[in-house]
Amino acid sequence: MANIKSAKKRIRVIETKTMRNKMIKSKVKTMIKKVEAAIAEGNKEAAQNNLKVAISEIEKAATKGVYHKNNAARKVSRLTLAVNKMA
Numbered sequence: 351m352a353n354i355k356s357a358k359k360r361i362r363v364i365e366t367k368t369m370r371n372k373m374i375k376s377k378v379k380t381m382i383k384k385v386e387a388a389i390a391e392g393n394k395e396a397a398q399n400n401l402k403v404a405i406s407e408i409e410k411a412a413t414k415g416v417y418h419k420n421n422a423a424r425k426v427s428r429l430t431l432a433v434n435k436m437a
Contacts, residue, residue: 371416374410374411374414374416375411375416375417377407377411378404378407378408378411378416378417378425381400381403381404381407381408382425384400384403384404385397385400385401385404385429385433386432389432389433392436394433394436397433397436398433401429401430401433404429405429405430408422408425408426409422409426
């Protein structure tokens with residue numbers, strides 16, 4: 351355990367940032383799962399609607415630094431490609 355005041359504060363700050371990052375990542379994963387579920391059902395309209403929401407969440411996460419911009423771009427690209435491949 352840290353003894354120095356600034357080290358104790360860093361521990362507290364890191365805990366709050368870790369929780370924030372976990373919440374954002376969880377939200378992104380949930381949105382991706384919704385898109386994939388709609389694709390599995392074959393519901394193109396729902397997949398497209400969920401895709402818009404998922405892209406928005408992924409871009410927000412990238413802006414906040416939770417995901418690297420290339421990682422976010424890859425996620426968006428793969429989801430978009432999967433939705434566009436639907437019949």
